[in-house]
Amino acid sequence: MATEALKLTDVDTYYGDSHVLHGVGFALEEKRVLALLGRNGAGKTTCISSIMGFLAPRNGEITLFGTPIGGLAPEAISKLGIGLVPQGRRIFPSLSVRENLIIARQREKESEKPWTYDRILDLFPSLAERSRQLAGLLSGGEQQMLAIGRALIGNPRVLLLDEPSEGLAPLIVAEVARTIKQLKDGGQSIVLVEQNSGLALDVADQVVIFNTGRCVFTGPVDEVRNNDDLIAKHLGVFHAH
Amino acid sequence: MPMQFWIIQSLNSLALGGLLFLLASGFSLIFGLMRIANLTHGAFFMLGAYFGATALRSFDWIDLWVAAIGSGLALAVIGGFLERFVLRKLGNNPQGQVLVTLGMSFIISDACLVIWGGDPIPIPTPHALQAPTFLFGFAFPTYRLVLVGCAIAVAIALYLLLERTRLGAMIRAGVDDMQMTRAIGIPISRLFTVVFCLGAGVAGMGGVLGGPILSAYPGLDADMLPLALIVVILGGVGSLVGAFLGSFIIGFTYTFGSALFPDLAYVILFLPMIIIIAFRPQGLFGRRAS
C-alpha cells in the first residue's frame, strides 16, 4: 500500500462562529500530486490554512506521514515538513530576493538531496539575475517563482500550492506548470489548489473537489477528465479535451 | 539673535534628536514587529538613568560608558522578562496591551519614587568631556557632540543588524507578514523576545547617556515618551530610517520651538504632525498598512 503523506479526517474549521469546512477528509499519497478543486469560496484556502496551522480545526485529525499536526503552531508544522506557496504569493516585499530565500532555509539534514540557495537559482534562473533586488519590485511571475523557491528551500515533505497560476499571463502559467511537473518527477508530494481545472488535471494523480466546504468528489484524475457533468456542476467550467 | 545662539541650539537639537532616537528606535521596532505600542518604553529610559546614576555613585571604577552598557544590559533582561511573562499572555488584545504596558510604566515610576526619592539625581559629565570644544571660533559643549556620535554609532549598529544579518531579515519579514514568517518555520516568539530585549536595552542605555543633560528624575519617562511617540508616528512604524530622521526633525522642532516661542512649543511640535498624519497616515517613511 502506498504511504499516506498527508491525511485529513473529518476536519471541521470555523472562522469564529462561521462554520466553513464540514467534515473534510482526503489523503495524499507520497510522491503524488493531489489536485484540490472547487469554485471561488468553496473552502480550498481554508483547508490549506487548516493544514498549515493558520487556523486550528475544531474537530478531526490531520496527519503528516502518520504524525498528528492538527492545531500545532505554523512554525512547528513547517519544521515537521509542510511547505506553503500561499494564495496571493505573499513574498516578503521589503526583503531582497536572496533574503526571502535564505531566511526560509531549513531541514537540510532531513532530506536526501536538500534544496540549497544555489539549486533554487538553478531552477529559476530569472531570480538569479535579481537576487539583490527587493522582492516587492519583481513581476507577478517572478514573485510566484520566488514564493515556490521559498517553500522549496525549507525542504518540505509535502508542498502546498494555493492557486499558483492565479493572475499570471499564460506563458508564465505554462512555466509554473512545467515547474510543478519537474518537482513531481523529483518525488515531491504536492497538494495543488486550483479554481480552474486545466493545469491541475494535467499534472494531478488524484482529485478532490470541494463545494461549500464539503468534499463532493474524491478519486483518480481519469474519473474527472472525462466527466463533463462533474466539472460543470462543481467547477462551473467545461474542460476542453 | 547672535550666531552662538543658533549654533548652540542646533547642537542641542542634535543631542535631543540622538536621545530620542535611542528611545524611539526600539519603540518603533517593537511596534512594527509585535504590533504593541509599548508604553513602558519611557520607563525603561528612566530606569536606565536611575541605574546608571546609582552605579556611578556607588563604584569609583565605573565611568559613564560602563554604566551605559551595564544599564542597557540590565534593561534588556528586564524587558525580556516582561515580554515573556507578562506581554506574552495578552496575545492580540490591543486594549489589554495598552492597559498593561501603561500599568507597568506607572508601577516602575512609583517604584523609582520609593527607591530614589523625589529629587533629581545628577549624572556627571565625564571629566575628559567637560571642557568645551572650539570649532570655527565657536565653543561647543563637548559631551553633546559625543552624544550625537554615540546615537549615530547605535543607529549604524542597528542598521547593520537589521539590514545585513539573517536575524535582521527575519525581523523585517515578521514586520512584512507575520503569518508567512511563521509558515516558513521561523519561531516568531523568540524574535519577539530578541526585539523587546534590544529595544529595552537601547532605551536603558539612552537613559544613562542622556543623564549628563537631563539627569535622573521622577517624570523623566512621561517627558520622553510622548516625544518618542511623535517620532514614530512621523517616521512610520517599524522603520529604522524613519525613526532616525524623525528623531532629528523632532529634536530641532522641539528645541527651537521652545527657545524661540516658548508659549507655542507644543503647537510647533504637534501641528506639523497633524498635517503629516492628515496627508500621509503611514508616516513619512512607513509603508501603508496592508
Ligand SMILES: Nc1ncnc2c1ncn2[C@@H]1O[C@H](COP(=O)(O)OP(=O)(O)O)[C@@H](O)[C@H]1O
Ligand atoms: N477570514 C475569514 N473570515 C470569515 N470568513 C471567511 C474568511 N476567509 C474566508 N471566509 C469564508 O470561507 C469560505 C471559504 O473561503 P476560502 O477558503 O477562501 O475559499 P476558496 O479558497 O475555495 O476560494 C467563504 O465563504 C469565505 O467567505
Ligand SMILES: [Mg+2]
Ligand atoms: Mg482560495
